[in-house]
Amino acid sequence: xxxxxxxxxxxxxxxxxxxxxxxxxxxxxxxxxxxxxxxxxxxxxxxxxxxxxxxxxxxxxxxxxxxxxxxxxxxxxxxxxxxxxxxxxxxxxxxxxxxxxxxxxxxxxxxxxxxxxxxxxxxxxxxxxxxxxxxxxxxx
Amino acid sequence: xxxxxxxxxxxxxxxxxxxxxxxxxxxxxxxxxxxxxxxxxxxxxxxxxxxxxxxxxxxxxxxxxxxxxxxxxxxxxxxxxxxxxxxxxxxxxxxxxxxxxxxxxxxxxxxxxxxxxxxxxxxxxxxxxxxxxxxxxxxxxxxxxxxxxxxxxxxxxxxxxxxxxxxxxxxxxxxxxxxxxxxxxxxxxxxxxxxxxxxxxxxxxxxxxxxxxxxxxxxxxxxxxxxxxxxxxxxxxxxxxxxxxxxxxxxxxxxxxxxxxxxxxxxxxxxxxxxxxxxxxxxxxxxxxxxxxxxxxxxxxxxxxxxxxxxxxxxxxxxxxxxxxxxxxxxxxxxxxxxxxxxxxxxxxxxxxxxxxxxxxxxxxxxxxxxxxxxxxxxxxxxxxxxxxxxxxxxxxxxxxxxxxxxxxxxxxxxxxxxxxxxxxxxxxxxxxxxxxxxxxxxxxxxxxxxxxxxxxxxxxxxxxxxxxxxxxxxxxxxxxxxxxxxxxxxxxxxx
Amino acid sequence: xxxxxxxxxxxxxxxxxxxxxxxxxxxxxxxxxxxxxxxxxxxxxxxxxxxxxxxxxxxxxxxxxxxxxxx
Numbered sequence: 001x002x003x004x005x006x007x008x009x010x011x012x013x014x015x016x017x018x019x020x021x022x023x024x025x026x027x028x029x030x031x032x033x034x035x036x037x038x039x040x041x042x043x044x045x046x047x048x049x050x051x052x053x054x055x056x057x058x059x060x061x062x063x064x065x066x067x068x069x070x071x072x073x074x075x076x077x078x079x080x081x082x083x084x085x086x087x088x089x090x091x092x093x094x095x096x097x098x099x100x101x102x103x104x105x106x107x108x109x110x111x112x113x114x115x116x117x118x119x120x121x122x123x124x125x126x127x128x129x130x131x132x133x134x135x136x137x138x139x140x
Numbered sequence: 141x142x143x144x145x146x147x148x149x150x151x152x153x154x155x156x157x158x159x160x161x162x163x164x165x166x167x168x169x170x171x172x173x174x175x176x177x178x179x180x181x182x183x184x185x186x187x188x189x190x191x192x193x194x195x196x197x198x199x200x201x202x203x204x205x206x207x208x209x210x211x212x213x214x215x216x217x218x219x220x221x222x223x224x225x226x227x228x229x230x231x232x233x234x235x236x237x238x239x240x241x242x243x244x245x246x247x248x249x250x251x252x253x254x255x256x257x258x259x260x261x262x263x264x265x266x267x268x269x270x271x272x273x274x275x276x277x278x279x280x281x282x283x284x285x286x287x288x289x290x291x292x293x294x295x296x297x298x299x300x301x302x303x304x305x306x307x308x309x310x311x312x313x314x315x316x317x318x319x320x321x322x323x324x325x326x327x328x329x330x331x332x333x334x335x336x337x338x339x340x341x342x343x344x345x346x347x348x349x350x351x352x353x354x355x356x357x358x359x360x361x362x363x364x365x366x367x368x369x370x371x372x373x374x375x376x377x378x379x380x381x382x383x384x385x386x387x388x389x390x391x392x393x394x395x396x397x398x399x400x401x402x403x404x405x406x407x408x409x410x411x412x413x414x415x416x417x418x419x420x421x422x423x424x425x426x427x428x429x430x431x432x433x434x435x436x437x438x439x440x441x442x443x444x445x446x447x448x449x450x451x452x453x454x455x456x457x458x459x460x461x462x463x464x465x466x467x468x469x470x471x472x473x474x475x476x477x478x479x480x481x482x483x484x485x486x487x488x489x490x491x492x493x494x495x496x497x498x499x500x501x502x503x504x505x506x507x508x509x510x511x512x513x514x515x516x517x518x519x520x521x522x523x524x525x526x527x528x529x530x531x532x533x534x535x536x537x538x539x540x541x542x543x544x545x546x547x548x549x550x551x552x553x554x555x556x557x558x559x560x561x562x563x564x565x566x567x568x569x570x571x572x573x574x575x576x577x578x579x580x581x582x583x584x585x586x587x588x589x590x591x592x593x594x595x596x597x598x599x600x601x602x603x604x605x606x607x608x609x610x611x612x613x614x615x616x617x618x619x620x621x622x623x624x625x626x627x628x629x630x631x632x633x634x635x636x
Numbered sequence: 637x638x639x640x641x642x643x644x645x646x647x648x649x650x651x652x653x654x655x656x657x658x659x660x661x662x663x664x665x666x667x668x669x670x671x672x673x674x675x676x677x678x679x680x681x682x683x684x685x686x687x688x689x690x691x692x693x694x695x696x697x698x699x700x701x702x703x704x705x706x707x
Binding site: 025087093 | 144145147148153154156157158159160161162173189210215216218219220222223226229560561564588590591
């Protein structure tokens with residue numbers, strides 16, 4: 001296959017979250033396939049889409065590597081600033097909330113704000129999680 | 141210098157407040173939770189992350205003033221600004237869209253599946269249902285109520301519109317809210333008598349102008365006449381009526397809405413010129429939404445995100461050029477985003493906030509009593525899917541509407557912190573997602589942003605704006621600042 | 637017939653099922669699972685789509701897995 005590159009990503013430097021976030025960003029640019037041939041390493045296979053020129057594909061690969069670093073840094077920023085972000089948001093919301101805030105709703109709902117009887121907000125993963133580890137065979 | 145692995149070991153983050161970053165050309169854009177932003181060279185960014193930006197340097201001081209460095213004072217200021225930017229969280233729905241009828245006197249190439257012929261009066265909202273609807277609207281805890289009349293063509297159900305105008309004013313004598321009315325109309329059914337009543341009730345009037353006459357008439361067919369001529373005739377009359385009431389015509393005039401079709405794409409300058417010629421001060425350049433089109437229709441009038449963006453950028457370049465020559469014309473999407481970027485306020489545009497306004501900022505009341513999270517949700521219903529219906533009037537209480545499953549689901553799905561791509565996006569402080577759009581385009585409320593057309597368009601628009609802002613061109617900044625000025629709307633409030 | 641084995645650490649079964657649903661009309665897709673892997677086989681691939689189907693399938697499955705993790 002012409003436009004194809006396999007990157008071996010060191011997980012000690014780039015955690016799984018960063019690899020997944022980076023893969024997600026590039027879904028529209030190229031085909032991404034992840035595998036884990038050995039401990040502490042993720043194999044990322046990038047394949048050009050049918051109309052991608054070799055030059056464009058090279059650029060995508062370079063951008064993918066840069067984005068991997070960006071995503072790892074973002075993760076780090078997020079973790080290092082998590083507490084202060086919470087403090088800012090809590091203080092802001094607490095100070096803004098009217099003393100007698102009443103949205104016209106009873107507040108005796110006992111935290112059911114995520115009730116979703118129609119299942120609209122339920123991710124597929126959760127909906128079908130029972131089948132996740134099940135071994136078996138199905139045909140579509 | 142490109143980013144390097146050494147940055148991952150930097151100490152700078154210990155002194156930083158929460159921030160996001162992203163590439164802007166060959167520079168790096170930083171934003172924080174309250175919308176402050178700074179543009180750094182890659183080397184400056186590396187130094188910032190590693191904690192090596194020299195104290196006292198220009199960039200260090202800029203980042204400090206913009207609250208990117210940690211201190212008690214910074215935390216306090218960030219909290220205050222965050223509260224102001226998110227003030228909309230503490231009021232209930234203020235925008236109440238009443239679909240007075242599905243009947244319409246025009247046939248438009250982009251019209252959604254819901255349009256009905258003029259003789260089909262069973263698609264009108266009755267005054268009895270309108271009364272129940274207004275009663276429900278007044279249960280909102282929000283201090284402000286805007287009742288927006290939509291259709292079909294709302295003016296063709298004049299009896300009910302007139303009833304709502306009078307009844308809402310009467311109810312507000314007791315409620316004492318900031319009550320406003322707006323009307324989205326093609327003007328073809330306007331008369332002097334109706335206009336007099338609308339003016340008496342301070343109704344803000346919006347209409348459609350799709351560009352020069354040939355494009356407008358090509359998009360919107362009015363039996364026995366020109367839809368363009370009708371719209372332009374009444375725009376002038378309504379503007380004159382505003383003026384007669386002593387309102388500044390620069391600020392108060394008919395707002396015109398543009399629907400961009402494939403036919404518009406080749407003519408960005410002609411469209412802008414047409415708006416300027418008609419004395420409009422703003423153009424709202426929005427792409428077609430994906431609701432309710434037959435595949436064939438979309439093939440004829442639709443376009444790709446890239447095609448729209450080429451059109452958008454050319455129109456924007458031209459508007460900036462005109463502004464430099466002293467012509468006042470702004471682009472509404474840019475103005476909304478610039479208000480978020482350059483001012484401490486959020487304009488509370490319901491489509492670009494987190495969470496979005498569905499159910500908690502707006503509610504759409506259909507002609508038949510069905511109630512929806514938003515007008516987009518209502519459009520999905522007209523396509524045969526009631527996923528976003530939150531109740532029926534008469535019958536549903538206000539509490540039931542707001543506590544309904546779709547409102548909760550859309551609130552969760554449009555909270556950017558819940559979206560893996562948006563959460564880390566440098567444009568998060570200015571953006572918002574539309575779960576109904578995601579549902580219609582991608583089959584799920586959360587959507588997949590890397591392949592999401594709406595995301596691609598907003599990102600590109602923000603790239604465009606920040607590209608200009610980063611240039612530091614003062615003339616341009618002055619123009620953009622002018623675009624953020626929010627007009628005083630109090631003249632539209634209905635008082636006793 | 638084309639076969640692919642997906643590592644469960646990267647691909648969720650629910651996301652794969654969703655993908656099968658989306659692509660099922662373009663090929664006969666068989667799914668089976670072992671302790672660590674989700675094994676796929678593609679047969680009778682729509683000739684108009686061709687080889688690209690498997691790559692598109694994998695992208696869709698990965699994006700869906702990641703989306704669902706976030707939400």
